[in-house]
Amino acid sequence: MEEARMYSCQDAGTEHILIALIRNPSELLAEVFGAYCLDLSTVRQALQELDVLHSGARSHPSPSLVDILLTEVAGWESSGSQHILERVFLVVIAHAEYLATKILRRLGVDPSDVRCKVMELVAQSIKYDVLQRLPEYEQHPLLCELVAQREQLHSAKITFVAKGDLAGASQISEQTNRVNAQMRQILRKIIHET
16 A cells, blocks of 8 residues: 555555565565566656556556455465465456556566466475475475475466456366365375375
């Protein structure tokens, strides 16, 4: 909301969330923003070039996006999940009509490429965390891959829900259930071996 107040806006739009994430990124997002040369001055300049600040044609997220963000963040925090800022970023650039997505395009950055890069780095981070916390998983690299795959599926589901594609979200849920079943099999095997 602080970014929205700076621009005399009552509501925080995707553009404000993008600027806030760039101003205070996680380590992973800082890497992504650096790779795509996204900094405060270039993003703010692109926002001005889109004439959003002065024309009254601001693009705020729909109430459904705000609801998605609040619901998802609450769920991630209660489960102790990591990478909350990355997931918020993925929601903010999930739809072509969101102003944050238009800003990226204005800067010559393909939002699909950025999404893939974020999901790839999150997956690598999760695999590393799993290996560091649970040494026995080193003997089961497939489990690490499945954990990363489940995280990517979750991020994809958020994107489908943000776009209103419930059929796509449902397919992702089915894939997630299959991944969870595979993980349970491997965990049972680990338990029986120890």
